[in-house]
Amino acid sequence: MTHTRSPARSIVVIGAASGAGAPDPRTAEGPDALRRYGAFHDTPLQHVEWDAILRVPRAARDTPLHAVGALDARLAAEVERVLVAGRFPLVVGGDHSVAIGTWRGVQRALAARGPLGLIWIDAHMDSHTFATTPSGQLHGMPLAVLLGHGDAALVAIGGPAPRLRPGNVCLIGVRSFETGEAALLERLGVRVFAMEEIRSRGLGAVFDEALAIVRRGTAGFGVSIDLDALDPDEEPGVGSPVPGGLCRAELAAALARLGDDPAFVAMEIAEYNPHRDPGHATADAAAALVDAIAPKKPA
Ligand SMILES: [Mn+2]
Numbered sequence: 001m002t003h004t005r006s007p008a009r010s011i012v013v014i015g016a017a018s019g020a021g022a023p024d025p026r027t028a029e030g031p032d033a034l035r036r037y038g039a040f041h042d043t044p045l046q047h048v049e050w051d052a053i054l055r056v057p058r059a060a061r062d063t064p065l066h067a068v069g070a071l072d073a074r075l076a077a078e079v080e081r082v083l084v085a086g087r088f089p090l091v092v093g094g095d096h097s098v099a100i101g102t103w104r105g106v107q108r109a110l111a112a113r114g115p116l117g118l119i120w121i122d123a124h125m126d127s128h129t130f131a132t133t134p135s136g137q138l139h140g141m142p143l144a145v146l147l148g149h150g151d152a153a154l155v156a157i158g159g160p161a162p163r164l165r166p167g168n169v170c171l172i173g174v175r176s177f178e179t180g181e182a183a184l185l186e187r188l189g190v191r192v193f194a195m196e197e198i199r200s201r202g203l204g205a206v207f208d209e210a211l212a213i214v215r216r217g218t219a220g221f222g223v224s225i226d227l228d229a230l231d232p233d234e235e236p237g238v239g240s241p242v243p244g245g246l247c248r249a250e251l252a253a254a255l256a257r258l259g260d261d262p263a264f265v266a267m268e269i270a271e272y273n274p275h276r277d278p279g280h281a282t283a284d285a286a287a288a289l290v291d292a293i294a295p296k297k298p299a
Contacts, residue, residue: 015053021097072101079105104158117214117221132180237277
C-alpha cells in the first residue's frame with residue numbers, strides 16, 4: 001500500500017428518536033426507518049455499525065422540555081463514549097433538537113484538548129430562544145442553546161462543558177428565518193452563508209471559508225446537517241421543507257473533502273421524516289452524504 005490517507009474511520013451510528021421538539025412528531029420514526037432501509041452500511045475501507053437508537057424515557061414524555069432534556073442528556077453521554085473509544089459518531093435524528101445532546105457530548109470529549117468548531121447546514125437558523133420564537137418549538141433553538149443562550153434547563157443539558165465560540169461556528173444554506181434569531185447571530189458575530197451567497201459564489205468557495213472558521217484555534221470540528229438544507233423538490237422527506245435548497249450532489253462533493261481529515265470528529269443528520277419520503281429519495285440522499293465522508297479505496 002503506497003497511499004498516504006489516514007486509516008479508515010470506524011463510524012458508529014447513534015439513533016436519536018426525537019419528535020417532541022417539532023410540530024410534526026414523526027421525525028421520531030426517522031432512525032428506525034433509515035436503519036430498516038439500510039441507508040448506512042459498510043464500505044470497503046470503512047466500518048459502519050449501528051449502535052443503539054435512543055428513545056425518550058416514558059417518565060419524560062409529559063412535556064417537550066422534559067423529553068428533549070432526557071433524550072439529549074443520554075445522547076451526550078453516548079456520543080462522548082464513542083469518541084473516547086476512538087471512533088467517529090454519526091448521530092441520526094430525530095428532530096434537530098438532538099443537536100444539543102450530540103455537540104455537548106463532542107465538547108465533553110474534546111474539552112481537555114480545546115474548543116469545537118461547528119458547521120451548521122440548514123434551511124433555518126435554529127437560533128431562537130423562548131424570548132424570540134414565534135412557534136415555541138425546541139427544534140428552532142438548538143444552535144442558540146449550544147452558544148449558551150436561551151432556556152436555562154436546555155443550556156444545562158450535558159453538564160458544565162464549554163459553550164461554542166461564535167467565531168468558530170457558521171451556517172450554510174439558510175433561506176428561512178425570523179428577525180429575533182438573526183439578530184442574536186449577528187450580535188454574536190456568527191457567520192451565516194445564506195442560499196443567495198452560495199448561488200453567487202458556489203458551495204466550494206463557501207465551504208473553504210467555512211472550514212477556515214471552524215478550524216481556527218479549535219481541537220476539532222463537526223458538521224450538523226438538517227436534511228431540509230436540501231431542495232425539497234428532490235428530497236421531500238423532512239420536517240419543515242423550504243423551496244430553493246442545495247443539491248444533493250453539490251453537498252456530497254463538499255463533504256467528500258472532509259473524509260480523511262483527522263480534525264473532523266463527528267457528523268449529525270437530522271429531521272428525516274419517513275412519512276414524507278415515499279420514494280426513499282431523502283433516505284438515499286442521507287446515504288449519499290454519509291458515503292461522501294467515507295475514505296475511498298485507492299485506485
Ligand atoms: Mn434545523
